Amino acid sequence: MKSDNHVVGTLSIYRTSEEFAAYTFDADLRLLTMIANLIGQTVKLHRMFSADRQRLLNECSTLEKALVSCLPKEIRGERPDVAGIVGESxxxxxxxxxxxxxxxxxxxxxxxxxxxxxxxxxxxxxxxxxxxxxxxxxxxxxxxxxxxxxxxxxxxxxxxxxxxxxxxxxxxxxxxxxxxxxxxxxxxxxxxxxxxxxxxxxxxxxxxxxxxxxxxxxxxxxxxxxxxxxxxxxxxxxxxxxxxxxxxxxxxxxPLRERPGDVSLLAHNFLERFNAENEQKHQFAMSAIETLQSCYFPGNVRELENCVRRTATLARGETIFDYDFACAAGKCLSALLWTGSASGAFADTHPELAGMHAVQPPDEIAPASRGEAVPVPTVLEKPPSLPNAVSEAEGGGFTSSRKMIDRETLVEGMEKAAWVQAKAARILGVSLRQVNYALKKYNIEVKRI
Incomplete structure (x- = not known):
């Protein structure tokens, strides 16, 4: 079967009986040739029709794109490009x-x-x-x-x-x-x-x-x-x-707490700027991104940028892990705005901060509603005492003077800290090691939020 002298396919026949022996091979060949010619012409017509249709569709698509490109982006349903603003929430x-x-x-x-x-x-x-x-x-x-x-x-x-x-x-x-x-x-x-x-x-x-x-x-x-x-x-x-x-x-x-999905994008953007300015090749590990996404950031995007720059400056390797952040070591001063943890992690290194306590932890501060001002946490003279029902710890390097948090208080503190152990330690006024030990002792699975 041919179309414009180009073979487009083949047509064959197979006899299954001797009843048709009266028909010669030449007669069969002429019949098959006529059928093949008809099929070849049909294929040619279909290809011509398909090519014309595709050409018209392409011309229409080109005209539509040209017309749409002349319209403003907001009319086209596209968001305009805004320099410096990062986020998809x-x-x-x-x-x-x-x-x-x-x-x-x-x-x-x-x-x-x-x-x-x-x-x-x-x-x-x-x-x-x-x-x-x-x-x-x-x-x-x-x-x-x-x-x-x-x-x-x-x-x-x-x-x-x-x-x-x-x-x-x-x-x-x-x-x-x-x-x-x-x-x-x-x-x-x-x-x-x-x-x-x-x-x-x-x-x-x-x-x-x-x-x-x-x-x-x-x-x-x-x-x-x-x-x-x-x-x-x-x-x-x-x-x-x-x-x-x-x-x-x-x-x-x-505020940044209402757009948690943008934290990762912003953090990577700030780290890229830091690398470009300082000719570095830092990158975030997954644990580092999880730590950032679990933070409250009362200072919003400005605080996030400062946090990334501070951590990248002090990082000892090219990959930044969760333990590289100040909050992991209990040295995040901005956490005092809402955790009231100075009496815990900062009691030794910053005694002047030990009496500070923010009124509201992050999970108790309602997101700012439209038209309402965001209340600024005030500072009290002394932190409120937590109901620390304690029991004497066994093993794990604890002495008789070292007390352990009970299960209920530990779970409550972890929930307030969005299951970030370093923050829970500051809220409960204990060390990170004590929190780790208590979680293992009570067999509490750390939730990923």
Missing amino acids: PAIMEVLDTIAVVAKSNSTVLLRGESGTGKELFARAVHDLSRRSAKPFVKVNCAALPESVLESELFGHERGAFTGAVAQRAGRFELANGGTLLLDEIGEISPAFQAKLLRVLQEGEFERVGGSKTLKVNVRFVFATNKNLEEAVEKGEFRADLYYRISVVPVFLP
Whole structure:
């Protein structure tokens, strides 16, 4: 069987009886040749039809891709690329989707979240995804400057306005004209400066310090705070009219404890940066990632980055294991914010910390709800005593003066520490060795969370 002089197959027949002996071989050959020609033509037609159909499908697909590529990413259902923001959890994806929509307008944005959640990165994302991306992005930390300096920093000053003002200086409002201005820690400014800021937000007009000429700017404002502004307004610490002016589009940034799936991605990203900066080749073992994922991180992403850098700096080998972290040796100072373990691991090396205790352990602190400020753990004078029902340990290197935790207290401590033995030791006020011994003695299986 041929198609355009190319063999596409064969056709054969086998006689099973002598009844057809009257038919000659030539007659059979002519019959099979006609059938083969018909089949060959049919195959040719099918191949031509299939090739034309595939060509049309390819042309349609090419046109569709060309049309879709002309649309903005948010219309195509794709999330825009945001530099510096790492994460794939639903919480972070929801924030990115919101920012992609908000960035298209000039509305004022208020970024709210705990310290260390990356508010500056998200403010930069709002700018980069907006039509103002080619213009300046200027940022000011309002809490880092006193009121007199902050006024000059934002509004600028005229020559001779005060001692040391030897020349005219443009403020951040002027520098950000046409672009975006981030005012971080907006909840920390004084009531007097709040009134001055309100006029700029409403009218876009201001005067330099020591000047009388009114200047007008076109700036997109992004504010950031970790303070409960609603409570500040209720106490009279923050102007209600300013609150309504800056809280046009509030965006709540999730703390790291609400996005545990991103811990591994962030840790690897920070370790890659450390390796690039220091020409190292560190890598995480699986046990190290499990330890990081079980941590509470009250300082959020900032604390995670510091933890990775500190551990990589002190690591003795290229592979980082769980015992390389400070928490494994009971030396994690940030754990004092929520474990109250200073009386345990730090009693000998840091006696000044032995009386500290945080009010709430990690499993008792409810995740911050939208619109509510995150309560900051306070510090008590002495840690509350734990119900340590003890029994004298046998063997294992324990002396008669060494007491052992009972099973119920041990399980309770392990659950509070998310089954991380080093943290449980700090919570219970005992050594890591005692926890290990007690787990083996009571035959308690360590859960993997």
